[in-house]
Amino acid sequence: MIDVQHLTKDYGAYRALHDVTFRVEKGEVLGFLGPNGAGKTTTMRILTGYMPASSGTAKIAGYDVFTQSVEARRRVGYMPENVPLYGEMTVRGYLDFMAKIKNIPRAERKIQVERVMESTRTTERSNQLIEKLSKGFRQRVGLAQALLGNPDVLVLDEPTVGLDPKQIIEVRNLIRGLGGDHTVILSTHILPEVSVTCSRVVIINDGRVVAVDTPDNLTRRLRGSEAIQLEVRGPRAAVTARLQSVPSVTAVTIASDGRSDGVTTYNVACELGGDARELLAAAVVGGGFGLLELRQAGMSLEDVFLKLTTDETDTGSGEVAA
Amino acid sequence: MTNVVAVAERELKSYFVSPVAYVITALFLLISGFLFSVILLQSNEATLRYLFSNLGVIWLFITPALTMRLLAEESRSGTIELLLTNPVRDFEVVLGKYLGALGFLLFMVACTLYYPLLLFIFGEPDPDVGPMLTGYLGVILQGAAFLAIGLLASSLTQNQIVAAVLTFAILLILWLSESVANFVGRPMGDVTRYLSTTSHFQDFSRGVIDTTHVVYFLSIVAAALFLTLLSLQARRWRA
Numbered sequence A: 001m002i003d004v005q006h007l008t009k010d011y012g013a014y015r016a017l018h019d020v021t022f023r024v025e026k027g028e029v030l031g032f033l034g035p036n037g038a039g040k041t042t043t044m045r046i047l048t049g050y051m052p053a054s055s056g057t058a059k060i061a062g063y064d065v066f067t068q069s070v071e072a073r074r075r076v077g078y079m080p081e082n083v084p085l086y087g088e089m090t091v092r093g094y095l096d097f098m099a100k101i102k103n104i105p106r107a108e109r110k111i112q113v114e115r116v117m118e119s120t121r122t123t124e125r126s127n128q129l130i131e132k133l134s135k136g137f138r139q140r141v142g143l144a145q146a147l148l149g150n151p152d153v154l155v156l157d158e159p160t161v162g163l164d165p166k167q168i169i170e171v172r173n174l175i176r177g178l179g180g181d182h183t184v185i186l187s188t189h190i191l192p193e194v195s196v197t198c199s200r201v202v203i204i205n206d207g208r209v210v211a212v213d214t215p216d217n218l219t220r221r222l223r224g225s226e227a228i229q230l231e232v233r234g235p236r237a238a239v240t241a242r243l244q245s246v247p248s249v250t251a252v253t254i255a256s257d258g259r260s261d262g263v264t265t266y267n268v269a270c271e272l273g274g275d276a277r278e279l280l281a282a283a284v285v286g287g288g289f290g291l292l293e294l295r296q297a298g299m300s301l302e303d304v305f306l307k308l309t310t311d312e313t314d315t316g317s318g319e320v321a322a
Numbered sequence B: 001m002t003n004v005v006a007v008a009e010r011e012l013k014s015y016f017v018s019p020v021a022y023v024i025t026a027l028f029l030l031i032s033g034f035l036f037s038v039i040l041l042q043s044n045e046a047t048l049r050y051l052f053s054n055l056g057v058i059w060l061f062i063t064p065a066l067t068m069r070l071l072a073e074e075s076r077s078g079t080i081e082l083l084l085t086n087p088v089r090d091f092e093v094v095l096g097k098y099l100g101a102l103g104f105l106l107f108m109v110a111c112t113l114y115y116p117l118l119l120f121i122f123g124e125p126d127p128d129v130g131p132m133l134t135g136y137l138g139v140i141l142q143g144a145a146f147l148a149i150g151l152l153a154s155s156l157t158q159n160q161i162v163a164a165v166l167t168f169a170i171l172l173i174l175w176l177s178e179s180v181a182n183f184v185g186r187p188m189g190d191v192t193r194y195l196s197t198t199s200h201f202q203d204f205s206r207g208v209i210d211t212t213h214v215v216y217f218l219s220i221v222a223a224a225l226f227l228t229l230l231s232l233q234a235r236r237w238r239a
């Protein structure tokens, strides 16, 4: 449903994204986890067609976000970071306007607006001015707006920042309920958030994807592991099996695909202590596959985790996001 | 087209809930009403001709305040991000914003219609309809051109004040370039005279519609809207 390939983004001389590649399958809730400044917002702005990538492609439901921008945008509901809204409008007036520019037919518009207000529980405030709403309600209006027109894909940038714990739980429940019908990608810098809401996690740091995994596996890896990256030529299933047969290996994930020459990059997590590199190299070569590269992943997952917010109670306080 | 209407309608509505717009309208009516009565008392003529020339000057001060918010505020608050990530084309945003502002300008002009009405009721003999209609056309065309320039300025910054000052500066230059013409001589003078709004505005209040003047104002509108579109689209260019 979402297919991101080798995205790079330069802000002037500063490279905010380096070769970011990941996919989100239909109905999945994907967590996009990374510390502040990792490049989450940048990726989402590219995905939603707000700005172009410097190189690489991104597709939504098969439509390229750059060359088929309008078609791609039709399929996306987006909630930007900090939820920008028109303060001088009422909730209903605002949602009605958004429904219009999402080209929802007139007959359906009223029903849709009522429906999204219902599901985000904003109906009671429907006639209030948005500028008079609390942060929590604004957040819900932002979400309501994204849900209009039942888009295939929802892109939510830090949807729980600045909410109090009760509101956070509400919003997370809401998002979890969206999976299945919608494909959701949500960004966060809060570690526990992904285990509560997401079925899979992409971890990004300094503009690079450093891991793709399920929340459970991540937690396991967090307990102590070492990451090694290999580039191997050969059939994926066979190579993966071969790598997994090495004793200290706990998980093997495919870091990149889409290369046509049969070379795949694997991320291998190993137990701490005891360098597995020699064993891995021997396993690959012994299996008759071509080993092109083997290196300790630049930054171990743990270093990245240290930069994430793990404390639920301190969500977003003082986090004025870039 | 529905997108243009939606954007324009939202913009127009937001004027009517904005205190700034009310203050501007009130000032506009106050000043124009004052001028209307003073001119009437002094000239004792049932004509709006002198008032129209003054309205042109008033636009100079009022239109920057009407347009400063249009795009600058959207980029400051970030709402532009939501606008442009929906299936709305950039030109629809530009056109919608512009028409919304134009709608409000027309509303302000409509508020002055009681001046001619008074002249018709109390004027003896009845005033000439022709010059009034052309005068209003001139006032609207000039306002329309000013608004387009204001929209362009508003697309270039996130700061409303900067947008307003920039608009005022451009308008002032256009306004004064006629006087410049007298200094620099030809052929430079011909150019500045052509560019000056004053030289194109006067005929309308005299009751004459000259297509070159209409073309002049509409060209400003078209050029400014096109440049606004470019400045919006620059964001989508690959770095």
Ligand SMILES: Nc1ncnc2c1ncn2[C@@H]1O[C@H](COP(=O)(O)OP(=O)(O)O)[C@@H](O)[C@H]1O
Binding pocket: A011, A014, A016, A034, A035, A036, A037, A038, A039, A040, A041, A042, A043, A321, A322
């Ligand atoms: N418009 C911009 N111009 C220049 N640098 C930017 C811009 N937006 C973001 N950056 C930089 O790019 C990096 C990634 O930012 P961002 O995508 O906002 O990260 P995140 O959302 O993960 O916190 C940061 O270092 C940030 O300072």
Ligand SMILES: [Mg+2]
Binding pocket: A037, A040, A041, A042, A081, A158, A321, A322
């Ligand atoms: Mg961010």
